[in-house]
Amino acid sequence: MSTAYQQRFESLLDSLNAAVQPGEQFTLGYSAEHSQFVRFNHAKVRQAGLVSQASVQLRLVREGRQAEQQITLGDDAELDRQRLHDALAQLRQTLPLLAVDPYLNLDYSAWHSHSLLEQPLPELDEVLALVEREAGDLDLVGIYAAGPICRGFASSFGAFGWHQANSFNFDWSLFHANGQAVKANYAGQAWSGETFAARLRQAREQLAHLGRPAVTLKPGSYRAYLAPAAMDEIAGMLCWGGFSAQALATGNSPLQRLYNGDAQLSPLVSFREQVSGSLSPAFSDEGSPRRDLLLIGEGRALERLVSARSAVEFGQQANGADSYESPCALSLAPGNLPCEQILERLGTGLYISNLWYLNYSDLPAARMTGLTRFATFWVENGQIQGPVSTMRFDDSLYNLLGNQLEDLSQEREMILSTSTYGQRSTGSSHLPGALVKGLTLTL
Amino acid sequence: MFDSSTLLRQRFAALRSTAELFSLRHVKQSHQSLSVRRNVAEPPFFSQDEGAMLTVRVNGVEAYAATADLSQAGLQRALEQAEALARRIKASSLLDLSGQAAPSGRHDHVSPNFEQSLPKLADCLDLLAAESASVPRDERFVDWQASLGFSVVEQTYLNSAGAELRHAQRFIYPGLGVTASDGQDSQSRSLGRENFGQQGGFEVVERCGLVGAARRVADEALQLLLAPNTPAGQRDLLLMPDQMMLQIHESIGHPLELDRILGDERNYAGTSFVKASDFGHLQYGSKLLNVTFDPTIHEELASYSFDDDGTPASKQFLIRDGLLVRPLGGALSQLRSGLDGVANSRACGWNRAPIDRMANLNIEPGEQTLAQLIAGIEHGILMRTNRSWSIDDARNKFQFGCEWGQLIENGELKGVVKNPNYRGISADFWRNLSAVGDRSTFQVLGTPNCGKGEPNQVVRVGHASPACVFRQIDVFGGDA
Numbered sequence: 050m051s052t053a054y055q056q057r058f059e060s061l062l063d064s065l066n067a068a069v070q071p072g073e074q075f076t077l078g079y080s081a082e083h084s085q086f087v088r089f090n091h092a093k094v095r096q097a098g099l100v101s102q103a104s105v106q107l108r109l110v111r112e113g114r115q116a117e118q119q120i121t122l123g124d125d126a127e128l129d130r131q132r133l134h135d136a137l138a139q140l141r142q143t144l145p146l147l148a149v150d151p152y153l154n155l156d157y158s159a160w161h162s163h164s165l166l167e168q169p170l171p172e173l174d175e176v177l178a179l180v181e182r183e184a185g186d187l188d189l190v191g192i193y194a195a196g197p198i199c200r201g202f203a204s205s206f207g208a209f210g211w212h213q214a215n216s217f218n219f220d221w222s223l224f225h226a227n228g229q230a231v232k233a234n235y236a237g238q239a240w241s242g243e244t245f246a247a248r249l250r251q252a253r254e255q256l257a258h259l260g261r262p263a264v265t266l267k268p269g270s271y272r273a274y275l276a277p278a279a280m281d282e283i284a285g286m287l288c289w290g291g292f293s294a295q296a297l298a299t300g301n302s303p304l305q306r307l308y309n310g311d312a313q314l315s316p317l318v319s320f321r322e323q324v325s326g327s328l329s330p331a332f333s334d335e336g337s338p339r340r341d342l343l344l345i346g347e348g349r350a351l352e353r354l355v356s357a358r359s360a361v362e363f364g365q366q367a368n369g370a371d372s373y374e375s376p377c378a379l380s381l382a383p384g385n386l387p388c389e390q391i392l393e394r395l396g397t398g399l400y401i402s403n404l405w406y407l408n409y410s411d412l413p414a415a416r417m418t419g420l421t422r423f424a425t426f427w428v429e430n431g432q433i434q435g436p437v438s439t440m441r442f443d444d445s446l447y448n449l450l451g452n453q454l455e456d457l458s459q460e461r462e463m464i465l466s467t468s469t470y471g472q473r474s475t476g477s478s479h480l481p482g483a484l485v486k487g488l489t490l491t492l
Numbered sequence: 493m494f495d496s497s498t499l500l501r502q503r504f505a506a507l508r509s510t511a512e513l514f515s516l517r518h519v520k521q522s523h524q525s526l527s528v529r530r531n532v533a534e535p536p537f538f539s540q541d542e543g544a545m546l547t548v549r550v551n552g553v554e555a556y557a558a559t560a561d562l563s564q565a566g567l568q569r570a571l572e573q574a575e576a577l578a579r580r581i582k583a584s585s586l587l588d589l590s591g592q593a594a595p596s597g598r599h600d601h602v603s604p605n606f607e608q609s610l611p612k613l614a615d616c617l618d619l620l621a622a623e624s625a626s627v628p629r630d631e632r633f634v635d636w637q638a639s640l641g642f643s644v645v646e647q648t649y650l651n652s653a654g655a656e657l658r659h660a661q662r663f664i665y666p667g668l669g670v671t672a673s674d675g676q677d678s679q680s681r682s683l684g685r686e687n688f689g690q691q692g693g694f695e696v697v698e699r700c701g702l703v704g705a706a707r708r709v710a711d712e713a714l715q716l717l718l719a720p721n722t723p724a725g726q727r728d729l730l731l732m733p734d735q736m737m738l739q740i741h742e743s744i745g746h747p748l749e750l751d752r753i754l755g756d757e758r759n760y761a762g763t764s765f766v767k768a769s770d771f772g773h774l775q776y777g778s779k780l781l782n783v784t785f786d787p788t789i790h791e792e793l794a795s796y797s798f799d800d801d802g803t804p805a806s807k808q809f810l811i812r813d814g815l816l817v818r819p820l821g822g823a824l825s826q827l828r829s830g831l832d833g834v835a836n837s838r839a840c841g842w843n844r845a846p847i848d849r850m851a852n853l854n855i856e857p858g859e860q861t862l863a864q865l866i867a868g869i870e871h872g873i874l875m876r877t878n879r880s881w882s883i884d885d886a887r888n889k890f891q892f893g894c895e896w897g898q899l900i901e902n903g904e905l906k907g908v909v910k911n912p913n914y915r916g917i918s919a920d921f922w923r924n925l926s927a928v929g930d931r932s933t934f935q936v937l938g939t940p941n942c943g944k945g946e947p948n949q950v951v952r953v954g955h956a957s958p959a960c961v962f963r964q965i966d967v968f969g970g971d972a
């Protein structure tokens with residue numbers, strides 16, 4: 050099984066190399082996974098299934114023109130070759146209809162990259178037994194997703210990249226009878242039944258705090274600690290065009306004032322795209338080796354994410370970004386706040402474990418709104434008083450990570466994306482928590 | 493159309509299983525995206541996707557396996573994998589579906605003008621280039637884009653009880669957007685895009701009004717850049733259909749999904765402020781509020797005859813004269829809850845299993861023209877075209893933002909304002925519905941981008957609505 054995906058990709062590549070005509074150039078991306086998905090509700094299996102999928106994305110280039118086609122692959126090598134050749138034929142017919150693309154920018158280097166991680170995944174029976182043993186009496190809801198993920202890339206210039214890893218992601222919540230809930234996650238490439246059981250137990254302990262009467266707050270400004278999972282929602286908003294060269298050049302980035310030099314964040318804030326050591330492939334979707342980049346250094350804008358296309362359009366250097374110019378492994382430098390002092394340093398205010406459904410209320414001002422979700426507590430003099438009913442915030446990043454930022458935590462969490470839109474994500478973020486002097490609640 | 497049917501029927505008939513029920517849902521889709529951005533055509537993108545989901549029921553427990561290997565052996569293997577999984581989870585299963593009836597209908601559903609051919613690729617690109625080129629030269633226009641998306645989906649559902657349900661649908665997504673910036677602030681105006689899509693042929697592009705619109709859209713972006721911020725305070729709020737669709741979607745559609753009410757989505761999409769016991773009792777909105785699940789408006793994005801579990805679809809009132817009467821729940825959720833529902837069990841493709849989704853969720857028109865709606869407002873604001881959406885996990889506390897705002901004073905439309913935002917609570921908001929526009933204000937809209945489910949799925953939803961007025965809503969602008 051282990052090398053079967055790569056062999057299939059290489060065999061398609063061979064047939065494509067044999068089929069291209071003089072003057073034609075191509076890139077070929079590959080994506081595959083074999084996934085086990087098990088949904089839980091009330092600690093029982095609500096829906097379970099297996100999904101086996103693979104696709105290639107062929108870009109054909111000739112005389113400065115380009116077009117792309119993605120096709121789903123089956124299991125029959127001959128049929129898949131035929132599909133690829135059909136795609137090639139359709140692209141060949143399309144190119145003469147197009148104008149020369151002034152932003153075409155190919156990476157001619159013959160780079161090689163190979164990564165294969167095949168740590169064993171647990172048997173489903175073991176996962177189900179652990180859920181039953183540790184949480185069978187609780188209201189657990191969530192999803193277990195596991196299996197191999199592959200990404201490949203090759204070009205007519207001899208570039209070749211392969212990334213394959215077994216991974217799992219168990220994302221769940223425990224609900225108290227009063228409707229309050231705590232969220233937890235266990236994800237990675239090396240499964241340990243003991244670690245999973247420990248995470249389940251830890252979530253069970255946190256559930257106990259939620260039994261106290263809920264506190265209802267009025268709108269206003271509050272001191273707050275945003276745990277790493279809450280910071281991940283804010284970071285996710287910045288990934289939405291924040292660092293993108295195209296968005297920055299076309300008035301569509303929430304960080305345009307930062308990158309213009311008209312605004313800055315706290316000197317505590319340094320964001321990196323930290324691909325090395327992450328679970329993401331070492332090459333981008335458009336087939337360039339990714340690079341680690343310092344995006345924001347001590348509150349000031351530095352590098353941006355530049356795709357090959359943006360490089361030509363906006364006169365910049367491409368730097369291994371994906372075509373959509375969003376970070377895949379965003380990292381925020383740690384601060385000085387020790388974990389055991391968080392409640393004491395917060396004093397009186399909100400301890401926010403998770404945020405939910407963020408969006409911009411004024412994008413150029415980086416002003417965003419969203420809601421508290423899962424274990425959010427009211428704290429007085431360093432003591433947890435009780436869970437807080439859902440509240441909405443509406444505040445600018447230039448406040449939260451600017452003049453209102455008091456400190457970031459010393460310890461960071463590696464958060465592996467739970468996204469499964471279309472396919473299982475390999476994205477991640479590495480973030481500390483943030484202590485802020487004032488967070489504006491509006492509803 | 494339905495080229496694969498004969499082969500699929502043969503292969504399905506040859507499948508061997510000891511399961512009490514099994515089904516095959518085959519989905520074949522192709523997509524084409526064309527776009528011209530800042531007068532340069534982006535590389536065209538095409539996709540072809542085909543695969544099947546095999547679902548089995550063994551001793552009342554269901555499981556699935558999805559594969560793109562459509563050979564006899566590949567389908568048989570997937571069927572056996574699903575069967576083995578169903579046996580494996582038996583002891584842990586939440587549901588016993590032994591009592592659920594299996595569909596056995598036979599029907600074909602085809603989009604309007606499905607077989608009408610679309611203009612050639614070069615002609616489409618010319619059309620987009622012409623729109624792009626008609627954005628005036630002004631250095632404040634920093635970004636503009638005209639786009640066309642075409643999707644064709646053919647689906648066949650077969651089961652061991654004899655059902656054969658086929659869909660052949662084509663979806664058209666025209667779009668136009670212009671961003672104006674002065675270096676500090678940016679304002680965008682759009683047409684179509686995430687707020688519009690319909691089933692049909694090229695007439696959809698004409699109906700959307702894309703051709704010849706770029707100059708006006710650009711002018712509106714510039715007007716917004718020069719406009720004052722939306723003043724904060726309570727105002728009567730006139731929402732046009734391209735914001736009503738989002739308001740319906742987030743604060744009626746999602747909270748009425750029965751799987752959310754049953755708790756399935758509590759770890760991801762969320763729960764609902766609506767309880768199972770509220771149906772038939774809760775006054776959701778004012779007497780003017782009539783909400784329907786309506787799969788019968790042919791061009792609307794999610795019109796179909798049967799859902800992806802094989803339940804026949806028909807128009808149903810979910811809210812009648814403000815009273816909540818029926819949830820958005822498919823056959824499985826109906827069995828679990830004992831409530832009546834609708835045919836809304838839907839999957840985004842062959843690799844995801846059906847769950848309760850919105851489909852076409854509409855507000856029925858009322859009796860006032862747009863002029864009458866405006867004339868009835870003393871101190872208010874008109875808002876058009878959604879650009880920002882946020883709502884809590886119980887679908888109650890919301891904040892939405894639009895591209896375009898225009899103040900209303902003493903029954904007259906006044907100046908344009910930028911960054912129009914408003915917030916409220918679903919449970920109260922619809923009770924403030926004070927006027928509903930007539931059929932002349934009614935538009936059939938929809939979006940391809942509704943996300944939900946674990947594993948995640950994005951599906952097409954349709955929303956048709958008249959313009960509506962809400963009394964005394966909290967309205968506010970941006971930072972500057």
Ligand SMILES: [Zn+2]
Pocket residue numbers: 741746941942943
């Ligand atoms: Zn949605």
